[in-house]
Amino acid sequence: xxxxxxxxxxxxxxxxxxxxxxxxxxxxxxxxxxxxxxxxxxxxxxxxxxxxxxxxxxxxxxxxxxxxxxxxxxxxxxxxxxxxxxxxxxxxxxxxxxxxxxxxxxxxxxxxxxxxxxxxxxxxxxxxxxxxxxxxxxxx
Amino acid sequence: xxxxxxxxxxxxxxxxxxxxxxxxxxxxxxxxxxxxxxxxxxxxxxxxxxxxxxxxxxxxxxxxxxxxxxxxxxxxxxxxxxxxxxxxxxxxxxxxxxxxxxxxxxxxxxxxxxxxxxxxxxxxxxxxxxxxxxxxxxxx
DNA sequence: TTTAAAGAGGATATATTTATCCCTTTTGCA
DNA sequence: TGCAAAAGGGATAAATATATCCTCTTTAAA
Numbered sequence: 001x002x003x004x005x006x007x008x009x010x011x012x013x014x015x016x017x018x019x020x021x022x023x024x025x026x027x028x029x030x031x032x033x034x035x036x037x038x039x040x041x042x043x044x045x046x047x048x049x050x051x052x053x054x055x056x057x058x059x060x061x062x063x064x065x066x067x068x069x070x071x072x073x074x075x076x077x078x079x080x081x082x083x084x085x086x087x088x089x090x091x092x093x094x095x096x097x098x099x100x101x102x103x104x105x106x107x108x109x110x111x112x113x114x115x116x117x118x119x120x121x122x123x124x125x126x127x128x129x130x131x132x133x134x135x136x137x138x139x140x
Numbered sequence: 141x142x143x144x145x146x147x148x149x150x151x152x153x154x155x156x157x158x159x160x161x162x163x164x165x166x167x168x169x170x171x172x173x174x175x176x177x178x179x180x181x182x183x184x185x186x187x188x189x190x191x192x193x194x195x196x197x198x199x200x201x202x203x204x205x206x207x208x209x210x211x212x213x214x215x216x217x218x219x220x221x222x223x224x225x226x227x228x229x230x231x232x233x234x235x236x237x238x239x240x241x242x243x244x245x246x247x248x249x250x251x252x253x254x255x256x257x258x259x260x261x262x263x264x265x266x267x268x269x270x271x272x273x274x275x276x277x278x279x280x
Numbered sequence: 281t282t283t284a285a286a287g288a289g290g291a292t293a294t295a296t297t298t299a300t301c302c303c304t305t306t307t308g309c310a
Numbered sequence: 311t312g313c314a315a316a317a318g319g320g321a322t323a324a325a326t327a328t329a330t331c332c333t334c335t336t337t338a339a340a
Contacts (some may be wrong), residue, residue: 003328005328007236010235010248011235029287042330044289058287061287062336063337066287094142107154114258115258122252131248166316179300181299181301191318200305202307204316
Protein backbone atom coordinates (compact mmCIF):
# COMPACT_ATOMS: atom_id res chain seq x y z
CA UNK A 1 0.00 0.00 0.00
CA UNK A 2 2.51 2.57 1.18
CA UNK A 3 6.27 2.50 0.72
CA UNK A 4 8.38 1.83 3.80
CA UNK A 5 9.40 5.47 3.75
CA UNK A 6 5.78 6.60 4.05
CA UNK A 7 4.97 4.09 6.77
CA UNK A 8 8.02 5.27 8.72
CA UNK A 9 7.01 8.90 8.20
CA UNK A 10 3.48 8.39 9.50
CA UNK A 11 4.63 6.42 12.53
CA UNK A 12 7.28 9.01 13.27
CA UNK A 13 4.92 11.97 13.11
CA UNK A 14 2.34 10.19 15.26
CA UNK A 15 5.03 9.34 17.79
CA UNK A 16 6.13 12.97 17.95
CA UNK A 17 2.49 14.03 18.26
CA UNK A 18 1.75 11.66 21.11
CA UNK A 19 4.90 12.69 22.96
CA UNK A 20 4.10 16.36 22.53
CA UNK A 21 0.92 15.59 24.45
CA UNK A 22 2.94 14.55 27.47
CA UNK A 23 5.58 17.21 27.64
CA UNK A 24 7.42 19.58 25.34
CA UNK A 25 10.29 17.29 24.54
CA UNK A 26 12.61 17.22 21.58
CA UNK A 27 13.22 13.79 20.14
CA UNK A 28 16.54 13.09 18.50
CA UNK A 29 16.58 10.97 15.35
CA UNK A 30 18.39 8.04 16.92
CA UNK A 31 15.83 7.77 19.73
CA UNK A 32 12.94 7.76 17.26
CA UNK A 33 14.78 5.19 15.17
CA UNK A 34 15.31 2.79 18.04
CA UNK A 35 11.83 3.31 19.48
CA UNK A 36 10.17 2.59 16.11
CA UNK A 37 12.79 0.12 14.88
CA UNK A 38 13.67 2.10 11.77
CA UNK A 39 17.19 2.29 10.27
CA UNK A 40 18.50 5.55 11.67
CA UNK A 41 20.18 7.06 8.57
CA UNK A 42 17.12 6.26 6.46
CA UNK A 43 14.88 7.87 9.05
CA UNK A 44 17.07 10.98 9.01
CA UNK A 45 16.44 11.38 5.27
CA UNK A 46 12.71 11.06 5.86
CA UNK A 47 12.82 13.58 8.68
CA UNK A 48 14.65 16.02 6.40
CA UNK A 49 11.80 15.80 3.91
CA UNK A 50 9.19 16.25 6.63
CA UNK A 51 11.02 19.30 7.98
CA UNK A 52 11.31 20.88 4.53
CA UNK A 53 7.56 20.31 4.07
CA UNK A 54 6.89 21.96 7.45
CA UNK A 55 5.21 18.81 8.78
CA UNK A 56 7.84 18.41 11.50
CA UNK A 57 10.02 21.03 13.19
CA UNK A 58 13.63 20.64 14.20
CA UNK A 59 16.33 22.45 16.10
CA UNK A 60 19.97 21.91 15.31
CA UNK A 61 22.89 21.71 17.64
CA UNK A 62 23.36 20.27 21.07
CA UNK A 63 20.04 19.72 22.83
CA UNK A 64 18.30 19.84 19.49
CA UNK A 65 15.98 17.33 17.93
CA UNK A 66 12.57 17.02 16.35
CA UNK A 67 9.21 18.19 17.66
CA UNK A 68 5.78 19.36 16.50
CA UNK A 69 4.43 22.89 16.77
CA UNK A 70 0.71 23.68 16.95
CA UNK A 71 0.79 24.23 13.18
CA UNK A 72 2.47 20.88 12.67
CA UNK A 73 -0.23 19.18 14.74
CA UNK A 74 -2.87 20.41 12.30
CA UNK A 75 -1.36 18.58 9.36
CA UNK A 76 -3.20 15.56 8.00
CA UNK A 77 -1.96 12.12 7.04
CA UNK A 78 -2.54 13.16 3.45
CA UNK A 79 0.10 15.87 3.88
CA UNK A 80 2.57 13.24 5.05
CA UNK A 81 1.72 10.83 2.24
CA UNK A 82 2.10 13.48 -0.44
CA UNK A 83 5.32 14.75 1.13
CA UNK A 84 6.94 11.31 0.87
CA UNK A 85 5.21 9.60 -2.07
CA UNK A 86 4.79 12.71 -4.18
CA UNK A 87 1.20 11.76 -4.96
CA UNK A 88 -1.81 10.45 -3.10
CA UNK A 89 -1.37 6.75 -3.69
CA UNK A 90 -4.71 6.01 -2.08
CA UNK A 91 -6.44 7.90 -4.85
CA UNK A 92 -5.03 5.86 -7.69
CA UNK A 93 -6.69 3.11 -9.68
CA UNK A 94 -6.25 -0.30 -8.06
CA UNK A 95 -5.15 -1.77 -11.38
CA UNK A 96 -2.99 1.18 -12.35
CA UNK A 97 -5.07 2.24 -15.33
CA UNK A 98 -4.41 5.90 -16.13
CA UNK A 99 -8.05 6.59 -16.91
CA UNK A 100 -10.24 4.96 -14.30
CA UNK A 101 -13.49 6.76 -13.60
CA UNK A 102 -17.21 6.13 -13.33
CA UNK A 103 -17.37 6.60 -17.10
CA UNK A 104 -14.34 4.45 -17.93
CA UNK A 105 -14.00 2.13 -14.93
CA UNK A 106 -11.41 -0.56 -14.45
CA UNK A 107 -12.83 -3.99 -13.55
CA UNK A 108 -12.55 -3.23 -9.85
CA UNK A 109 -13.53 0.43 -9.93
CA UNK A 110 -17.09 -0.15 -8.79
CA UNK A 111 -15.98 -2.13 -5.75
CA UNK A 112 -13.05 0.02 -4.83
CA UNK A 113 -14.91 3.31 -5.17
CA UNK A 114 -16.56 3.38 -1.76
CA UNK A 115 -13.54 1.86 -0.06
CA UNK A 116 -11.43 4.62 -1.52
CA UNK A 117 -13.83 7.26 -0.28
CA UNK A 118 -13.57 5.87 3.26
CA UNK A 119 -9.79 5.87 3.10
CA UNK A 120 -9.70 9.39 1.72
CA UNK A 121 -11.83 10.52 4.61
CA UNK A 122 -9.52 9.12 7.23
CA UNK A 123 -6.33 10.46 5.75
CA UNK A 124 -7.59 13.95 5.00
CA UNK A 125 -10.21 14.66 7.68
CA UNK A 126 -8.18 13.70 10.71
CA UNK A 127 -5.28 15.84 11.84
CA UNK A 128 -2.16 14.45 13.34
CA UNK A 129 -3.37 15.90 16.64
CA UNK A 130 -6.76 14.13 16.39
CA UNK A 131 -5.06 10.81 15.82
CA UNK A 132 -2.59 11.34 18.64
CA UNK A 133 -5.43 12.28 21.01
CA UNK A 134 -7.26 9.15 20.05
CA UNK A 135 -4.19 7.02 20.69
CA UNK A 136 -4.29 8.40 24.22
CA UNK A 137 -8.00 7.90 24.66
CA UNK A 138 -9.01 11.56 24.63
CA UNK A 139 -11.62 10.93 21.94
CA UNK A 140 -12.13 7.25 21.41
CA UNK B 141 -1.15 -0.72 -3.45
CA UNK B 142 -0.13 -3.53 -5.78
CA UNK B 143 3.16 -3.88 -7.63
CA UNK B 144 3.11 -3.31 -11.37
CA UNK B 145 3.55 -7.03 -11.83
CA UNK B 146 0.36 -7.77 -9.90
CA UNK B 147 -1.62 -5.08 -11.69
CA UNK B 148 -0.45 -6.49 -15.01
CA UNK B 149 -1.35 -10.01 -13.90
CA UNK B 150 -4.88 -9.08 -12.88
CA UNK B 151 -5.54 -7.13 -16.06
CA UNK B 152 -4.13 -9.96 -18.15
CA UNK B 153 -6.24 -12.66 -16.53
CA UNK B 154 -9.39 -10.53 -16.81
CA UNK B 155 -8.63 -9.87 -20.47
CA UNK B 156 -8.23 -13.58 -21.14
CA UNK B 157 -11.43 -14.25 -19.20
CA UNK B 158 -13.45 -11.71 -21.13
CA UNK B 159 -12.13 -12.97 -24.45
CA UNK B 160 -12.90 -16.56 -23.52
CA UNK B 161 -16.50 -15.40 -23.21
CA UNK B 162 -16.55 -14.45 -26.88
CA UNK B 163 -14.81 -17.37 -28.48
CA UNK B 164 -12.25 -19.98 -27.66
CA UNK B 165 -9.23 -18.05 -28.80
CA UNK B 166 -5.62 -18.30 -27.76
CA UNK B 167 -3.91 -15.03 -27.05
CA UNK B 168 -0.21 -14.73 -27.71
CA UNK B 169 1.89 -12.76 -25.25
CA UNK B 170 2.73 -9.97 -27.68
CA UNK B 171 -0.95 -9.32 -28.44
CA UNK B 172 -1.81 -9.12 -24.75
CA UNK B 173 1.17 -6.83 -24.22
CA UNK B 174 0.15 -4.39 -26.92
CA UNK B 175 -3.54 -4.50 -26.00
CA UNK B 176 -2.81 -3.75 -22.34
CA UNK B 177 0.28 -1.60 -22.96
CA UNK B 178 2.59 -3.80 -20.90
CA UNK B 179 6.28 -4.40 -21.76
CA UNK B 180 6.16 -7.72 -23.57
CA UNK B 181 9.19 -9.51 -22.02
CA UNK B 182 8.04 -8.50 -18.54
CA UNK B 183 4.56 -9.76 -19.27
CA UNK B 184 6.02 -13.07 -20.43
CA UNK B 185 7.65 -13.56 -17.04
CA UNK B 186 4.37 -12.83 -15.31
CA UNK B 187 2.52 -15.25 -17.57
CA UNK B 188 5.06 -17.93 -16.75
CA UNK B 189 4.28 -17.52 -13.06
CA UNK B 190 0.54 -17.59 -13.69
CA UNK B 191 0.88 -20.76 -15.77
CA UNK B 192 2.98 -22.49 -13.11
CA UNK B 193 0.31 -21.55 -10.54
CA UNK B 194 -2.40 -23.00 -12.82
CA UNK B 195 -4.19 -19.66 -13.00
CA UNK B 196 -3.63 -19.42 -16.76
CA UNK B 197 -3.18 -22.17 -19.34
CA UNK B 198 -0.84 -22.12 -22.31
CA UNK B 199 0.02 -24.09 -25.39
CA UNK B 200 3.46 -23.91 -26.94
CA UNK B 201 4.46 -23.94 -30.56
CA UNK B 202 2.94 -22.46 -33.65
CA UNK B 203 -0.69 -21.48 -33.12
CA UNK B 204 -0.13 -21.58 -29.38
CA UNK B 205 -0.80 -18.91 -26.81
CA UNK B 206 -2.57 -18.33 -23.51
CA UNK B 207 -6.15 -19.10 -22.54
CA UNK B 208 -8.33 -19.95 -19.55
CA UNK B 209 -9.94 -23.30 -18.85
CA UNK B 210 -13.10 -23.70 -16.79
CA UNK B 211 -10.90 -24.40 -13.79
CA UNK B 212 -8.88 -21.25 -14.47
CA UNK B 213 -12.08 -19.21 -14.57
CA UNK B 214 -12.89 -20.26 -11.03
CA UNK B 215 -9.76 -18.69 -9.60
CA UNK B 216 -10.11 -15.54 -7.51
CA UNK B 217 -8.19 -12.31 -7.57
CA UNK B 218 -6.66 -13.43 -4.29
CA UNK B 219 -5.09 -16.38 -6.12
CA UNK B 220 -3.51 -13.98 -8.60
CA UNK B 221 -2.28 -11.61 -5.90
CA UNK B 222 -0.68 -14.39 -3.88
CA UNK B 223 0.85 -15.90 -7.02
CA UNK B 224 2.65 -12.67 -7.86
CA UNK B 225 3.18 -10.93 -4.52
CA UNK B 226 3.74 -14.04 -2.46
CA UNK B 227 1.43 -12.72 0.24
CA UNK B 228 -1.93 -11.02 0.47
CA UNK B 229 -0.83 -7.41 0.58
CA UNK B 230 -4.39 -6.28 1.23
CA UNK B 231 -4.32 -8.07 4.54
CA UNK B 232 -1.31 -6.28 5.93
CA UNK B 233 -1.17 -3.43 8.43
CA UNK B 234 -1.40 -0.04 6.74
CA UNK B 235 1.59 1.19 8.73
CA UNK B 236 3.56 -2.00 8.35
CA UNK B 237 3.55 -2.93 12.01
CA UNK B 238 4.14 -6.66 12.43
CA UNK B 239 1.60 -6.98 15.22
CA UNK B 240 -1.50 -5.03 14.33
CA UNK B 241 -4.72 -6.44 15.74
CA UNK B 242 -7.79 -5.41 17.69
CA UNK B 243 -5.75 -5.99 20.84
CA UNK B 244 -2.61 -4.21 19.64
CA UNK B 245 -3.84 -1.83 16.96
CA UNK B 246 -1.76 0.57 14.94
CA UNK B 247 -3.05 4.16 14.93
CA UNK B 248 -5.08 3.50 11.79
CA UNK B 249 -6.23 -0.02 12.58
CA UNK B 250 -9.68 0.95 13.74
CA UNK B 251 -10.38 2.92 10.56
CA UNK B 252 -8.79 0.50 8.15
CA UNK B 253 -10.43 -2.58 9.65
CA UNK B 254 -13.76 -2.36 7.85
CA UNK B 255 -12.17 -1.11 4.65
CA UNK B 256 -9.92 -4.14 4.68
CA UNK B 257 -12.86 -6.46 5.18
CA UNK B 258 -14.57 -4.99 2.11
CA UNK B 259 -11.46 -5.39 0.03
CA UNK B 260 -10.96 -8.95 1.20
CA UNK B 261 -14.50 -9.75 0.16
CA UNK B 262 -14.03 -8.49 -3.38
CA UNK B 263 -10.75 -10.23 -4.02
CA UNK B 264 -11.71 -13.60 -2.55
CA UNK B 265 -15.46 -13.93 -3.14
CA UNK B 266 -15.50 -13.08 -6.82
CA UNK B 267 -14.09 -15.47 -9.36
CA UNK B 268 -12.30 -14.35 -12.46
CA UNK B 269 -15.38 -15.54 -14.36
CA UNK B 270 -17.75 -13.43 -12.23
CA UNK B 271 -15.71 -10.34 -12.88
CA UNK B 272 -15.43 -11.01 -16.59
CA UNK B 273 -19.19 -11.56 -16.82
CA UNK B 274 -19.77 -8.30 -15.06
CA UNK B 275 -17.45 -6.49 -17.43
CA UNK B 276 -19.74 -7.70 -20.19
CA UNK B 277 -22.95 -6.81 -18.40
CA UNK B 278 -24.11 -10.36 -17.67
CA UNK B 279 -24.55 -9.57 -13.96
CA UNK B 280 -24.32 -5.85 -13.36
C1' DT C 281 36.34 29.33 23.63
C1' DT C 282 36.61 24.72 23.15
C1' DT C 283 34.02 20.61 22.80
C1' DA C 284 30.51 17.47 21.95
C1' DA C 285 25.85 16.78 20.46
C1' DA C 286 22.74 17.24 17.06
C1' DG C 287 20.57 18.04 12.32
C1' DA C 288 21.68 18.97 7.04
C1' DG C 289 22.92 17.08 3.10
C1' DG C 290 25.90 15.09 -0.67
C1' DA C 291 27.80 10.80 -2.20
C1' DT C 292 27.68 6.05 -2.22
C1' DA C 293 26.18 1.13 -1.43
C1' DT C 294 22.67 -2.56 -1.42
C1' DA C 295 18.27 -4.72 -2.47
C1' DT C 296 14.29 -5.11 -5.02
C1' DT C 297 11.49 -4.29 -8.85
C1' DT C 298 11.08 -3.69 -13.49
C1' DA C 299 12.53 -4.62 -17.98
C1' DT C 300 15.33 -6.74 -21.70
C1' DC C 301 18.12 -10.14 -24.17
C1' DC C 302 19.11 -14.44 -26.00
C1' DC C 303 18.82 -19.08 -26.55
C1' DT C 304 16.01 -23.52 -26.12
C1' DT C 305 11.99 -26.30 -26.72
C1' DT C 306 7.69 -27.26 -28.74
C1' DT C 307 4.59 -27.63 -32.49
C1' DG C 308 1.69 -26.59 -36.53
C1' DC C 309 2.14 -26.13 -41.28
C1' DA C 310 4.01 -25.69 -46.03
C1' DT D 311 11.42 -32.59 -43.17
C1' DG D 312 12.45 -28.08 -42.61
C1' DC D 313 10.72 -23.54 -41.30
C1' DA D 314 8.59 -20.29 -38.58
C1' DA D 315 5.73 -19.19 -34.70
C1' DA D 316 5.11 -19.53 -30.11
C1' DA D 317 6.08 -20.32 -24.98
C1' DG D 318 9.94 -21.50 -21.46
C1' DG D 319 13.55 -19.94 -18.99
C1' DG D 320 18.35 -18.37 -17.60
C1' DA D 321 21.24 -14.33 -17.58
C1' DT D 322 21.66 -9.62 -17.57
C1' DA D 323 20.52 -4.56 -17.50
C1' DA D 324 18.14 -0.46 -15.79
C1' DA D 325 15.40 1.93 -12.53
C1' DT D 326 13.84 2.68 -8.09
C1' DA D 327 13.62 2.06 -3.17
C1' DT D 328 16.14 1.29 0.76
C1' DA D 329 20.02 1.98 3.54
C1' DT D 330 24.67 3.74 4.91
C1' DC D 331 28.69 6.78 5.17
C1' DC D 332 31.04 10.93 5.73
C1' DT D 333 31.58 15.74 6.21
C1' DC D 334 29.64 20.26 7.28
C1' DT D 335 27.07 23.47 10.06
C1' DT D 336 24.77 24.80 14.15
C1' DT D 337 24.40 25.29 18.98
C1' DA D 338 24.32 24.45 24.01
C1' DA D 339 27.12 23.61 27.75
C1' DA D 340 31.45 22.81 30.17
